[in-house]
Amino acid sequence: xxxxxxxxxxxxxxxxxxxxxxxxQTKLPFALEILPLGTVxxxxxxxxxxxxxxxxxxxxTAAYGMALAMAEDASDDALGAxxxxxxxxxxxxxxxxxxxxxxxxxxxxxxxxxxxAAAYARAAEICDEDVEINSRxxxxxxxxxxxxxxxxxxxxxxxxxxxxxxxxxxxxxxxTATAPVYMAHDEGIPMHVWxxxxxxxxxxxxxxxxxxxxxxxxxxxxPDNTGGHLMQHxxxxxxxxxxxxxxxxxxxxxxIGTYLKALAAADNDVPxxxxxxxxxxxxxxxxxxxxxxxxxxxxxxxxxxxGVTEAGDVVTVDIVAKGSPVANYAFDVTPGRLVTGLITxxxxxxxxxxxxxxxxxxxxxxxxx
Amino acid sequence: xxxxxxxxxxxxxxxxxxxxxxxxQTKLPFALEILPLGTVxxxxxxxxxxxxxxxxxxxxTAAYGMALAMAEDASDDALGAxxxxxxxxxxxxxxxxxxxxxxxxxxxxxxxxxxxAAAYARAAEICDEDVEINSRxxxxxxxxxxxxxxxxxxxxxxxxxxxxxxxxxxxxxxxTATAPVYMAHDEGIPMHVWxxxxxxxxxxxxxxxxxxxxxxxxxxxxPDNTGGHLMQHxxxxxxxxxxxxxxxxxxxxxxIGTYLKALAAADNDVPxxxxxxxxxxxxxxxxxxxxxxxxxxxxxxxxxxxGVTEAGDVVTVDIVAKGSPVANYAFDVTPGRLVTGLITxxxxxxxxxxxxxxxxxxxxxxxxx
Numbered sequence: 124x125x126x127x128x129x130x131x132x133x134x135x136x137x138x139x140x141x142x143x144x145x146x147x148q149t150k151l152p153f154a155l156e157i158l159p160l161g162t163v164x165x166x167x168x169x170x171x172x173x174x175x176x177x178x179x180x181x182x183x184t185a186a187y188g189m190a191l192a193m194a195e196d197a198s199d200d201a202l203g204a205x206x207x208x209x210x211x212x213x214x215x216x217x218x219x220x221x222x223x224x225x226x227x228x229x230x231x232x233x234x235x236x237x238x239x240a241a242a243y244a245r246a247a248e249i250c251d252e253d254v255e256i257n258s259r260x261x262x263x264x265x266x267x268x269x270x271x272x273x274x275x276x277x278x279x280x281x282x283x284x285x286x287x288x289x290x291x292x293x294x295x296x297x298x299t300a301t302a303p304v305y306m307a308h309d310e311g312i313p314m315h316v317w318x319x320x321x322x323x324x325x326x327x328x329x330x331x332x333x334x335x336x337x338x339x340x341x342x343x344x345x346p347d348n349t350g351g352h353l354m355q356h357x358x359x360x361x362x363x364x365x366x367x368x369x370x371x372x373x374x375x376x377x378x379i380g381t382y383l384k385a386l387a388a389a390d391n392d393v394p395x396x397x398x399x400x401x402x403x404x405x406x407x408x409x410x411x412x413x414x415x416x417x418x419x420x421x422x423x424x425x426x427x428x429x430g431v432t433e434a435g436d437v438v439t440v441d442i443v444a445k446g447s448p449v450a451n452y453a454f455d456v457t458p459g460r461l462v463t464g465l466i467t468x469x470x471x472x473x474x475x476x477x478x479x480x481x482x483x484x485x486x487x488x489x490x491x492x
Numbered sequence: 493x494x495x496x497x498x499x500x501x502x503x504x505x506x507x508x509x510x511x512x513x514x515x516x517q518t519k520l521p522f523a524l525e526i527l528p529l530g531t532v533x534x535x536x537x538x539x540x541x542x543x544x545x546x547x548x549x550x551x552x553t554a555a556y557g558m559a560l561a562m563a564e565d566a567s568d569d570a571l572g573a574x575x576x577x578x579x580x581x582x583x584x585x586x587x588x589x590x591x592x593x594x595x596x597x598x599x600x601x602x603x604x605x606x607x608x609a610a611a612y613a614r615a616a617e618i619c620d621e622d623v624e625i626n627s628r629x630x631x632x633x634x635x636x637x638x639x640x641x642x643x644x645x646x647x648x649x650x651x652x653x654x655x656x657x658x659x660x661x662x663x664x665x666x667x668t669a670t671a672p673v674y675m676a677h678d679e680g681i682p683m684h685v686w687x688x689x690x691x692x693x694x695x696x697x698x699x700x701x702x703x704x705x706x707x708x709x710x711x712x713x714x715p716d717n718t719g720g721h722l723m724q725h726x727x728x729x730x731x732x733x734x735x736x737x738x739x740x741x742x743x744x745x746x747x748i749g750t751y752l753k754a755l756a757a758a759d760n761d762v763p764x765x766x767x768x769x770x771x772x773x774x775x776x777x778x779x780x781x782x783x784x785x786x787x788x789x790x791x792x793x794x795x796x797x798x799g800v801t802e803a804g805d806v807v808t809v810d811i812v813a814k815g816s817p818v819a820n821y822a823f824d825v826t827p828g829r830l831v832t833g834l835i836t837x838x839x840x841x842x843x844x845x846x847x848x849x850x851x852x853x854x855x856x857x858x859x860x861x
Contacts, residue, residue, distance in 0.1 A: 152813035318816070320794070322691060322715040325811055328795075332813035344818045346691040346794055347717050348749025352824035355751070355781050380717025382724070386755040412724050425689070425715055426697075428797045430809025438809050440799025442694055444521035444701035447687070449713045455721035 124291045124298075124305055124338045126155065132296045133180050134187065134250065136243065141194050143187040147174045148292060152333040153431050160184070163192035163205045170212040170219075177293025178367070179253045179400070182222030185209045186249045189226040190242035197238040202230055217403070222249055250295045256400045257297035259468035264303025264363065264398060265310075267464075267471070271360050272312045280313040280341065282360045284350050287319070287378035288326035289365025289398065290334045299398040300363045301334070303466070308340045316342040317353060321378060323425040323451060347380050351387035361394040363466075369397070369404045371487065373459025373474025374411025379452050385461035394463040397474070401467045404479065406486055411456035422449030493660045493667075493674055493707045495524065501665045502549050503556065503619065505612065510563050512556040516543050517661060521702040522800050529553075532561035532574045539581040539588075546662025547736070548622045548769070551591030554578045555618045558595040559611035566607040571599055586772070591618055619664045625769045626666035628837035633672025633732065633767060634679075636833075636840070640729050641681045649684040649710065650676065651729045653719050656688070656747035657695035658734025658767065659703045668767040669732045670703070672835070677709045685711040686722060690747060692794040692820060716749050720756035730763040732835075738766070738773045740856065742828025742843025743780025748821050754830035763832040766843070770836045773848065775855055780825035791818035 125131065134145045137159065147156040149172065158174055160166045166188030169175050175184045192205030206223055213219055229245040230238050271281050289300035297305060308314045316335055321327035328344050335342040345353070353359050362384055366375040375381070375397045388395035408414050426443040443449060462474035472478040480487035494500065503514045506528065516525040518541065527543055529535045535557030538544050544553045561574030575592055582588055598614040599607050640650050658669035666674060677683045685704055690696035697713050704711040714722070722728050731753055735744040744750070744766045757764035777783050795812040812818060831843035841847040849856035 317819075320691065320812075322689065322717055328812045328816075330813075332816035336813055336816050342816065344794065344812050344816050346748065346820070347715070348691060348747075348752065348824075349819065349821055351751040351755065352748060352786065352821050355825070378717075379715065379721060382720040383717065383752040383756060386720065386759055387752060390755055417721065425713065428799060428809065428811060430797060430811035432807060432809055438801060438807055440797065440801055440807050440809060442797060442799035443689075443697045443713050444699075444705055447697070447701035447705050447711065447713050450686075450718065451715070452718055452721050455717075456724070 124296065124334060126337045132250070133175065133292055134183050134295060136247065141191075143191065145169060145175050145184065146292070148176055148330070149174055151292070152329045153437050160187065160191065162195065163188045163208060166191055167208050167212050170209070177288070178216060178218035178403070179294040181213060181216055182218040183246070183250045183253060183295050185212070185219050186222045186226050186246035189223065189230070190239070190246045193230065193238045193242040197235040202227070202238075221402070225249060253295040254297060256468045257294050257299055257302045260299055260398050260400070260466055261297055261302025261306045263468070263471050264396065264466045265306045267361065267394075267396065267466070268303055268307040268312060272307070278313055280315040281307065282315050282317065282358055284317040284353065284359045284362045284384065285319065285331060286327065286347075286364045286381050286384055287321045288330040290331050292330050292334050293365070299400070300365045301331070302398065303363065304340060305338060308338070314340055316340060317350065317359060318342050318344045319347050319350065319380070319384070320344060321380070322347055326378070350384050354387050354391040354393050359393050361396060362388050363396050363398060366397050366399050366403065367454060368408070368415060369399055369465065370408035370411045370414070370459070371404065371406045371479060372409050372476045373462055373465060373479060374408075374456055375459070375462060375474070376411055376415045376454050376456045379455050382455040382457045385457040389461050395461060396464050396466050397462055398466045401469055401483060404483070404486070406489070409476070412458065415456055417455065418453040420451045420453050422451050425449045425451050493665065493703060495706045501619070502544065502661055503552050503664060505616065510560075512560065514538060514544050514553065515661070517545055517699070518543055520661070521698045522806050529556065529560065531564065532557045532577060535560055536577050536581050539578070546657070547585060547587035547772070548663040550582060550585055551587040552615070552619045552622060552664050554581070554588050555591045555595050555615035558592065558599070559608070559615045562599065562607045562611040566604040571596070571607075590771070594618060622664040623666060625837045626663050626668055626671045629668055629767050629769070629835055630666055630671025630675045632837070632840050633765065633835045634675040636730065636763075636765065636835070637672055637676040637681060641676070647682055649682040651684050651686065651727055653686040653722065653728045653731045653753065654688065654700060655696065655716075655733045655750050655753055656690045657699040659700050661699050661703050662734070668769070669734045670700070671767065672732065673709060674707060677707070683709055685709060686719065686728060687711050687713045688716050688719065688749070688753070689713060690749065691716055695747070719753050723756050723760040723762050728762050730765060731757050732765045732767060735766050735768050735772065736823060737777070737784060738768055738834065739777035739780045739783070739828070740773065740775045740848060741778050741845045742831055742834060742848060743777075744826045744828070744831060744843070745780055745784045745823050746826065748824050751824040751826045754826040758830050764830060765833050765835050766831055767835045770838055770852060773852070773855070775858070778845070781827065784825055786824065787822040789820045789822050791820050794818045794820050
């Protein structure tokens, strides 16, 4: 999407024919800094330090990391070492493993002299495939927005509420939850997005607000406490969020607090949609609340807040009463009964076992069922 | 309650026989500073600048402000001027008007030479009455906690979730939502409180955590997004919050985000109690969502966060993407259907028109019905 009027991706191949460049997302929203990745170690560190974040972007960065490794040394040993190093960055990330396996399959049986070109080509394809998937999610979600827009008075905006950042900054481009919004905005539908701040890491206030603002989409940042009140007063037409993991029954595991917004949506008859690339559906799971373990992260993410002072310095402050313990659960599970529909690259389906199976019959009956 | 082992109120009469002292709550939780109020203007400014906050404490401070005015000049003119000055501090605060009217009634027809002593005496009574009301709320809520504690294994804590600060810092002592918790803790029931951070002003992380910590009540600060997840996993036995306004039908208007916790409690069969002094029930209202206007406050409260740096400096930082608009709705309304019961000084009742009328038959049928 656009930054300062210029179409931008989160990761791209630099002009020098070797280096890859990424947006340093640890500096957002306070500064836009581009970080060159020249080696596999650069790529690994970018993932580990959250310079890049979001499952699709992590996968894309790892794929380019394999290419950077081949550019240095195209031997079998270097190939294996790069795979191991990159896998270690975020061992539980499904998309990371998938991207590394794709790269390994493309390179393993290829002569050394072809590996560099093949690696850059496959990494570029992985990026383009992500853009294509998100673009399809966007088109499928756009239909839903068009239908709501058709019920509005001329000029009256469609009000979307979103939680966390399932935006283009978490992917290569478009994002998932934001893709329908960008497409609706780009075709002239008046849009307005309520952006949940998304404590404790503030991905909404920092990243979603940043990307919507730079692309020119009207939006308002709100504390996470606010969405229920807005829905009670008819100020939200639909909710769109992403999901980290989705069960075969349509339960979605997403950023902590998503469940509370889904409850408010159900209580006020507001449609609650979840966008996802279908590979993130885990057909081995049928009860998200019971079966998905919830990661607990450092309490420092809750007690410490980073921002910019009036003088322009980026400073971190402790905001919690001294000595008080802090808990930091990273995700929660929204039962499928609260989800109006899943918006995937293959279409929109009910968040039920039957709905998902009808859209993905092979996978529902397949090895991973 | 206790600070550093010493029983403390939020406001008290100093040893010099004239001055009143308060805790400067704008400095909490980073420093405990006592502010002397020597004049009616000091008292008015303490209310305006939120040195003191919480409806009961504002009323108590205004009452002492009238006494400070009389100590300077006990004339009718000074009495009227003090009333007008103090009323202007927070014109919509019901408790403020009540306290000022009480003081006026106690002083107006009294000879000048008696006014100073009478004013200090009535102000002290108003403080003691608040402590007594909260203590009764506490005893009524304690019964509910005792019943839950009886179902626990030995040593297993009763887990309470609370939102915002309806603690002793918002009153003269005990607090409302915290009163049952302090009483249960003081009688040896193992307690643990999940403290909602309460964005945007962080009254939970700053004030509730501070007061629970200093009194020795085990607690954990959590982002406002977290409560639903905890309830899904059986980690909350009951929710207790305060309320700013309560309708004759049991709808409660409280800090923004309360409604989301009530929805999660209902979805997980967790009891959701609201504590209140019965004078805050507004018998003229029957539909909280439709009838109670919600104050919108400065966006700066959302975009700016104050905390302490590692070097010990108290610093304010901007945490939102530059140029992004921010909305700040201060309260929301939780429909009575989501409230298990109202805990008042007169007893516990269902959050329904019938339940409230049965507990307060005179007021339900009275002039304000």
